[in-house]
Amino acid sequence: MDRFVFLTFDGLSRGAVYAAFALALVLIWRATRIVNFAQGAMAVATAYVGYSVSAATGSYWLGFAVAVLGGLLLGAVTERVVMRLVDHSSHLNGVVVALGLVLVIQGVLGMIYGNEFRPAEAPFSREAFTVGGIALLSRFDLFVFGAVFLVVALLVVLFTRTSVGLRMRASAFAPDVSRLLGVNVGGMLTLGWALAAAVGSLAGMLVLPTELGLHPNAMDIVFVSSFTAAVVGGLDSAVGAVAGGLIVGLLLSYVSGYLGATVAPIAVLLLLVVVLLGRPGGLFSRSAARAV
Amino acid sequence: MTALLEAEQLTVGYGAAPVLHSVDLTVAQGSITAVLGANGAGKTTLLRTLSGLLRPATGRVVLDGQDLRGVKVEQMVRRGVAHVPEGRGVVTELTVDENLRLGGLWRRDRVDAKRALDEVYDLFEPLARRRRFPGHQLSGGERQMLALGRALVGRPRLLLLDEPSLGLAPKVTAQIMGLLRTLRDRTGLTVLLVEQNVRSALSVADTGIVMSLGRVVANADAATLRDDEDMRHAYLGF
Incomplete structure (x- = not known):
């Protein structure tokens, strides 16, 4: 029982990060129908920059801010300079370009920082509080929950309560109609990519201290888990992405806890296959199934 | 009557084959103009060109004396379209x-x-x-x-409406046509109305333009079009 409680909390904490990362994937999918396979690599790139700033200045938080703002910038630049030039007659084109970006970014990171693991420090203790002999959460876990909750809340407010959010949603659903109504659809797209990449970078900063550390490929496994989370949630649904993230986090935690860590990635892929076969529109889709 | 909208020699194509051939058009300020014609006559293409969604290969669109070439779609609404x-x-x-x-x-x-x-x-x-x-x-x-x-x-100053009657009950269509007339009378709104439903369009329009295979084949008072039996038989199907 103790073990179950511990694994549950651990799973929710991981799941919160996957939720944030899945949310970033959903943001771009909704606006462009492209799964941004480069998101993990982009997040790692900004994390490297962030940790470099932290090392140079001695301030973790300055590096943290640089990483997230760097994500904002990198997302905007990626949309403006790369994705906008992609021929959108087939969605596959964008996906292939995103996969190419992964190779470019990881290659460049390897050249600059080397292909060894570098430590990624956490800003808070990762030692769990124990309540009644059961290890529950660490300070860092609480920070993860708080940060993800804040991001989700801000995104909800942005999309449902502000006119920019209304423009962004309209641009994603009906670009031509939105342009006829005076919406700068291209600008909204850039903003969407910027926000998504910033959320991705945040997720990277939250997950890297719990992984082996900084490495050009450090987010690959996280990407797979988060992509599964987004698909479980239906790719179109922000609520689904958050729920999917928590489901995948719990699954990973239970499987590694009870069956061993080596089985965990297989469990995630199995979940992906089962969902795609059984409910290709995701567990939270309202509309008909969509081919992924 | 002054012209609010003028199209001069518009040729528009998706790919190689033009859908509109040298279309000329004048829409008077405060008028309702019906654009009529069979499926594939180019009516929707005309509207999409006028609002900037499509760029003409040749020709130009002039709104209130201002050339709209190079004006972005999202700017059109700011110009009253x-x-x-x-x-x-x-x-x-x-x-x-x-x-x-x-x-x-x-x-x-x-x-x-x-x-x-x-x-x-x-x-x-x-x-x-x-x-x-x-x-x-x-x-x-x-x-x-x-x-x-x-x-x-x-x-808006100019309202471009594409098939508002499509799939609507006759009563609802009549309400919408009545509303267009009210708006024109009250606010001086200029309307360009693309319709398959010729009778209801001509009941509200001041002038009518008949299109066939991407060309304007008639441009006359709505009343004249209603009474022109040959025209009705040839292009309007009633």
Whole structure:
């Protein structure tokens, strides 16, 4: 029982990060129908920059801010300079370009920082509080929950309560109609990519201290888990992405806890296959199934 | 009567084959002009070109004396052009209220944008009762009201309407045609109306343009078109 409680909390904490990362994937999918396979690599790139700033200045938080703002910038630049030039007659084109970006970014990171693991420090203790002999959460876990909750809340407010959010949603659903109504659809797209990449970078900063550390490929496994989370949630649904993230986090935690860590990635892929076969529109889709 | 909109020698094509061939068109300020013709005559292409969604290969569009070449689509609404596209263009994932607000987001005068929104709710009572409903839950008639209302929130000078009667009951169509006439009389709105429903379009229009295979084959008073039996038989099917 103790073990179950511990694994549950651990799973929710991981799941919160996957939720944030899945949310970033959903943001771009909704606006462009492209799964941004480069998101993990982009997040790692900004994390490297962030940790470099932290090392140079001695301030973790300055590096943290640089990483997230760097994500904002990198997302905007990626949309403006790369994705906008992609021929959108087939969605596959964008996906292939995103996969190419992964190779470019990881290659460049390897050249600059080397292909060894570098430590990624956490800003808070990762030692769990124990309540009644059961290890529950660490300070860092609480920070993860708080940060993800804040991001989700801000995104909800942005999309449902502000006119920019209304423009962004309209641009994603009906670009031509939105342009006829005076919406700068291209600008909204850039903003969407910027926000998504910033959320991705945040997720990277939250997950890297719990992984082996900084490495050009450090987010690959996280990407797979988060992509599964987004698909479980239906790719179109922000609520689904958050729920999917928590489901995948719990699954990973239970499987590694009870069956061993080596089985965990297989469990995630199995979940992906089962969902795609059984409910290709995701567990939270309202509309008909969509081919992924 | 002064011309609000002029198209000169518009040739437009998707790919190699032109869909519009050297179309000339003049729409008088404060008038309702019906664009008639069979499927594939180029009516929708004409509207999409006038609102900037399509770029003509040759020719130009002039609004109130200003050449619109090079004006972006999203700037057209700021120049007073509202285009209600085929299939109405209601963003079905958004609520009625969000759709309507979208129509006025570009406006700097927030007070008048709000006033225009309230006027639309007064004008279309069914919309006022369904403010929080998503677009996909509306009936065809309500969607048409929403699309029209959303255009009106921007207080346009020129309204481009693509097949507003499509899929609507005759009574609802008649209401919408009546409303267009009221708007023209009250606010001086200029309307360019693409219609398959020739009778209802000519009942409200001042002038009519008949298109066939991408060319304008007739341009006359609505009454003249109604009475021209040869024209009706040849192009309008009644």
